[in-house]
Amino acid sequence: MDLIANLATGFGVALTPANLAFCFLGVLIGTLVGVLPGIAPITTIAILLPFTFTLPPASAMIMLSGIFYGAQYGGSTTAILVNLPGESSSIVTCLDGHQMAKQGRAGPALAIAAIASFFAGTIATIIIAVASVPLSALALKFTAAEYFSLMVLGLTGSIALAHGSAVKAVAMVLLGLLLGLVGIDVNTGLPRMTLGIGELGDGIGFVAIAIGLFGISELMIALSRPQDRTLLSVALSQLWPSRKELKDCLPAMLRGTAIGSVLGVLPGGGAALSSFASYAVEKKTSATPERFGRGAIEGVAGPEAANNAGAQTSFIPLLTLGIPGNAIMALMVGALMIQGIQPGPQVMTAQPQLFWGVIASMWLGNLMLVILNLPLVGLWVSLLRVPYRILFPAIALFCCIGTYSISNSQMDIGLMLLFALVGVFFVKVGAEPAPFILGFILGPLMEENFRRAMNLSRGDPMVFVERPISAALLVLTALLLVVLILPAVRAKREEVFQE
Amino acid sequence: MLTRRSAVAGLSATGLPLFAPALRAQTFTRQINLIVPFAPGGTSDILARLIGPRLSQALGQPVVVDNRPSASGNVGADFVARQAGDGHTLLIADAGTLASVPALFKRLSFNVKTDLVPVGMVSFSPYLVAINPQVPATSFAELAAYDKANPGKLNVATSGVGAVNHLTAMVVGKHFGLNWSAVPYRGGAAAVRGVVSGESNVIFNGAIATLPFVTQGQLKGIAVSGDKRLEALPNLPSFKELNTPVQDAGSWQGVYASKGTPAPVVARLNQELNKVLAEADVAAKIRELGSDVRPGTPASFASWMDKAMVEWGEVVKAENISLDG
Known part of the structure; x- marks a missing residue:
């Protein structure tokens, strides 16, 4: 069978000592930057990109992808122990993971996060191997109209799963959407809301906003609570979750893997959206939704499975079509091109060593990550035990370096600091930054695809309901809205989110 | 389309007689910054990282590649325009884009013609015109017939409003009587996906x-820009054979210095650049990227820029595109 032969090729490449070493280096760096809040894998990959020039293509890709999925593991450690998302995709893990840690169950939370990630990583690797061809065909069925409808569903979903008041969540989505529109409008080429500042032409840097909002502002909030140190010294007496907990988590992991695998393939989807979607699904399908936000282990297992599956399947459009679905994948394209390999449908056939080697390395990398993260979790925790007075300036410095390195712009540092203040403001008024970030990412995509669909249909709005996939997505959105608005559900939702 | 502007070309090229014997005296005293006005991974960036280390060897100073990305590359070009004219800050950019920005932006913070000194052309990579295989056509003529029979069905994907491939599509489309709508995407990869x-x-x-999409049958080739056919697709006519406007449209990469850089310094840089481009492995790597090495003199590059600025200026005016309101 072809698949076996292909995987054999892949493992042949991935198991060479040099590539094993690069894979290990990648996941090690990935875990490190995942653990440390404020340093995103995208920053790390950007910094390391020039160094991969001298490596063989397969080794370069193996290492860079290791950083990406390694960060998904590391991110959850920080989310659980410090309530800082080390990674945007582990924002959701904070919700229940940190509650578990507060209740003295940090060990099981960390273990289930790693188990769920490994479980999803294994399945996602198989999915990539088996289904990369048909899946990339599915992604190709999506045109502007479908993307628009998908974004509408995504944004509506982000309101549904926001903490606290739905009105605040709507406001945050809209604010994110507005800020996302800063920059050059794709459809006219004209700059909007740039205040005449040339550097804003490409929009407000996502990394600057994310690091400001989730990195620096978290540091500031933490500093405003001097007794917070206790959060870092969580006892890790018991590591393994009980058999019952494992059993409770299995369906969540399966659902999370499925959600992540599907959303990861779609451009604009990926790890972060997957974890949000999975959390929403777990909460909705749970018999005891009131446990969520108070240390429900499924609330850790589902999203952790989803973000890892999403991170891995987002390689499908990249490896099969050469089309980056998100910013990190765009950097991967850059890495391939530095190697003189033009990403595209020919990579699978012309560079089977590269394609299958990277896929095989993903599974090996996931295995390494479990070892890195479970038995060695104490090591990573001790990294977090470094006193704030040392850790905070170091993180702030890393945040600055990372933000600056994206486009060598001092303005991004300014923006980062500005959004740090904005982030503090958000926390003080009880508004969640997650819907804001989703609005910021998905809003411009939604607008772009809306106007493109209208351009293609020569101004006929019926295109959104005439295309079946688009219509189905819009119907789902409508159902979600109805559910949100129904008084009974609304009351229950608010009760659930109030702490 | 080819307006004769030799007088202007001559002006830009003044002060560039052959200084060959004195070239060695033009020494470089500190680090040279090679500015790439686009994100890492693009053509300019790859060329910069390919050429940089070898220029460094030739010039005896480190050449550091510095990415200053922005739309149309204006931020990076503006940065180079403002540096001291001593040859220690260089720009490597898409020359066609740079030639089109004065027409696209009314309030450009730098003057392409006077603030940037052409050092030398590096490479040329042609455009491949391709269509979705569901469109029943194999040539521009058949496309025009299809368009007439199915008005409002043809949409040309571009990598952005005002991008050279957008301008080319509009002017070539007009030439063949095609009434297609331009659909801008965020960059070339997204446009191909579209x-x-x-x-x-x-x-x-x-x-x-x-090319890979065409050879795998996901797209159907129609023509190729420039004056010769592609080796890989020998059946597709070149723009020259079709006698289209803007025949040499494509990706031209060139190196520029800051305003005021003395002619001998420019000449030394040009000489070393051309030496690097003459190295077999450099040329081979550039060919791998789908480009041809196109070394030349500063004067020929300057006159190319003048011609391109006039050509693209006319297209931008005809299409009534403005990128700053």
């Missing part, structure tokens, strides 16, 4: 990036 999926159905895009 055409492969059938969302849009025509594209003018870098040959190397588009």
Whole structure:
């Protein structure tokens, strides 16, 4: 069978000592930057990109992808122990993971996060191997109209799963959407809301906003609570979750893997959206939704499975079509091109060593990550035990370096600091930054695809309901809205989110 | 389209007689910054990282590649325009884009013609014109017939409003009587995806990036820009054979210095650049990227810029495109 032969090729490449070493280096760096809040894998990959020039293509890709999925593991450690998302995709893990840690169950939370990630990583690797061809065909069925409808569903979903008041969540989505529109409008080429500042032409840097909002502002909030140190010294007496907990988590992991695998393939989807979607699904399908936000282990297992599956399947459009679905994948394209390999449908056939080697390395990398993260979790925790007075300036410095390195712009540092203040403001008024970030990412995509669909249909709005996939997505959105608005559900939702 | 502007070309090229014997005296005293006005991974960036280390060897000073990305590359070009004219700050950019920005932006913070000194052309990569295979056509003539029979069905995907591939599509389309709508995407890769999926159905895009889709049957080739056919697709006519406007449209990469850089310094840089481009492995690597090495003198590059600025200026005016309101 072809698949076996292909995987054999892949493992042949991935198991060479040099590539094993690069894979290990990648996941090690990935875990490190995942653990440390404020340093995103995208920053790390950007910094390391020039160094991969001298490596063989397969080794370069193996290492860079290791950083990406390694960060998904590391991110959850920080989310659980410090309530800082080390990674945007582990924002959701904070919700229940940190509650578990507060209740003295940090060990099981960390273990289930790693188990769920490994479980999803294994399945996602198989999915990539088996289904990369048909899946990339599915992604190709999506045109502007479908993307628009998908974004509408995504944004509506982000309101549904926001903490606290739905009105605040709507406001945050809209604010994110507005800020996302800063920059050059794709459809006219004209700059909007740039205040005449040339550097804003490409929009407000996502990394600057994310690091400001989730990195620096978290540091500031933490500093405003001097007794917070206790959060870092969580006892890790018991590591393994009980058999019952494992059993409770299995369906969540399966659902999370499925959600992540599907959303990861779609451009604009990926790890972060997957974890949000999975959390929403777990909460909705749970018999005891009131446990969520108070240390429900499924609330850790589902999203952790989803973000890892999403991170891995987002390689499908990249490896099969050469089309980056998100910013990190765009950097991967850059890495391939530095190697003189033009990403595209020919990579699978012309560079089977590269394609299958990277896929095989993903599974090996996931295995390494479990070892890195479970038995060695104490090591990573001790990294977090470094006193704030040392850790905070170091993180702030890393945040600055990372933000600056994206486009060598001092303005991004300014923006980062500005959004740090904005982030503090958000926390003080009880508004969640997650819907804001989703609005910021998905809003411009939604607008772009809306106007493109209208351009293609020569101004006929019926295109959104005439295309079946688009219509189905819009119907789902409508159902979600109805559910949100129904008084009974609304009351229950608010009760659930109030702490 | 080819307006004769030799007088202007001559002006820009003044002060560049052959200083060959004195060239060695033009020494470089500190680090040279090679500015790439686009994100890492693009053509300019790859060329910069290929050429940089070798220029460094030749000039005896480190050459550091510095990415200052922005739309149209204006931020990076503006940065180079403002540096001291001593040859220690260089720009490597898409020359066609740079030639089109004065017409696209009314309030450009730098003057392409006077603030940037052409050092030398590096490479040329043609556009491949391709369509979604569902469109029943194999030539521009058949496309025009299809367009007439199915008005409002042809959409040409571009990598952005005002991008050279957008301008080329509009002026070439007009030449063949095609009434297609331009659909802007965020960059070339997204535009290709749009055409492969059938969302849009025509594209003018870098040959190397588009070729695999054509050879695998996901796109159908129509023509190739420039004056010769592609080796890989020998059946497709070149723009020259078709006698289209803007025949040499494509990706031209060139190196520029800051305003005021003395002619001998420019001449030394040009000489070393051409030496690097003459190295077999450099040329081979550039060919791998789907480009041809196109070394030349500063004067020939300057006159190319003048011609391109006039040509693209006319297209931008005819299409009534403005990128700053």
